[in-house]
Amino acid sequence: MESHDDGKRKWFFPSAVSEATHDEWTVRQILVHLGLFSRIRLLRADVIEFHARQDIILTFQEITSFYSRRPDGVAFDDKNKHWVFLEFTRPMDSVTSSEEGDWVEIKELEKNERYGIHIYFINHLSALHGRPWNCTQANFTVGAQGSLKQTQFQDRLHLLGVTNSKTRDKIRVLTVSKTLALPDIILKLFDVSILRSP
Numbered sequence: 001m002e003s004h005d006d007g008k009r010k011w012f013f014p015s016a017v018s019e020a021t022h023d024e025w026t027v028r029q030i031l032v033h034l035g036l037f038s039r040i041r042l043l044r045a046d047v048i049e050f051h052a053r054q055d056i057i058l059t060f061q062e063i064t065s066f067y068s069r070r071p072d073g074v075a076f077d078d079k080n081k082h083w084v085f086l087e088f089t090r091p092m093d094s095v096t097s098s099e100e101g102d103w104v105e106i107k108e109l110e111k112n113e114r115y116g117i118h119i120y121f122i123n124h125l126s127a128l129h130g131r132p133w134n135c136t137q138a139n140f141t142v143g144a145q146g147s148l149k150q151t152q153f154q155d156r157l158h159l160l161g162v163t164n165s166k167t168r169d170k171i172r173v174l175t176v177s178k179t180l181a182l183p184d185i186i187l188k189l190f191d192v193s194i195l196r197s198p
Contacts, residue, residue, distance in 0.1 A: 008079070009161075010077050010079070010080075010161045011075050011076070011077050011160050011161040012075065012076055012077075012078070013073065013074070013075050014033065014074060014076070015073045015074050015086075016073065022072075022073060024070040024071070024072060024073070025070065025071070025074050026067065026068050026069065026070050027066070027067045027068070027069050027070075027118050027121075027122070028043065028067040028068065030074060030083070030122065031043065031067070031122070031125070033076070034083065034122070034126065034131065034133050035129075035131060036122070036125050036126060036129055036131065036133075043067060044063055046125060046128075047063050047066055047067060047121070048063065050121050050124060050125075066117075066118070066121075069115070069118055071085040071086060071087055071115060071137075072086055072087050072088045073085075073086035073087075073088070074086060075138075075160055077161075081131075081132045081133045081134060082133075082134050082136070083122065083133055083134070083135045083136075084135070084136050084137065084138050084159070084160065085115050085118070085119065085135070085136070085137040085138070086137075086138055086140070087111045087115070087137065087138070087139045087140065088139075088140045088142075089107050089111060089139065089140070089141045089142070090141075090142055090143070103143065104141050104143075104148075104149050104152075107139075107141050108139050108141060111137070111139045111141075112137060112139070115137055116137075119135045119136065119137055122135040123135050138156045138159060138160065139156070140153060140156060140175075141153075142175055142176065148172070148175070148176065150172065153172055153175075154168045154169070154172060157171060157172075
């Protein structure tokens with residue numbers, strides 16, 4: 001993993017609780033971590049004002065939903081004030097492209113649209129409060145049949161501090177093999193359940 005000049009680890013993944021589990025942070029939890037949240041009333045006011053500047057009026061439920069949104073994971077670099085929403089997606093892959101683009105591009109656009117307003121809000125709130133956080137998003141898209149865009153996948157790993165190319169390649173290989181193992185496990189469990197059914 002990449003480190004700063006002082007030897008401290010550059011990237012932290014607070015949503016990765018252990019190797020086996022993770023905790024999906026809400027936008028509200030992210031704002032607390034970044035020091036951009038003090039009270040729920042103020043957060044609601046910030047969300048209302050932010051959307052009103054874009055001529056969007058939200059209901060009470062939509063406001064709550066906005067700051068309750070949970071990206072799949074989060075990563076941050078405290079020293080450089082960089083925060084990254086992590087999204088992991090397994091769409092059905094295909095060898096052909098449609099008029100909208102290939103399956104990876106379509107899924108990437110969906111994920112970017114889903115969190116774009118939240119990233120914009122965090123960057124806006126950060127600037128408003130004089131805290132120079134830069135929030136971005138990294139999507140890791142692996143098709144259900146195990147295909148992925150290798151360069152894009154490895155570039156995003158590099159962004160998150162995995163600077164060793166052999167390590168990036170090992171992560172890619174493990175990701176594809178785990179993706180391919182899941183349908184096999186499901187089919188085996190299905191087969192066992194049929195054989196044991198009366």
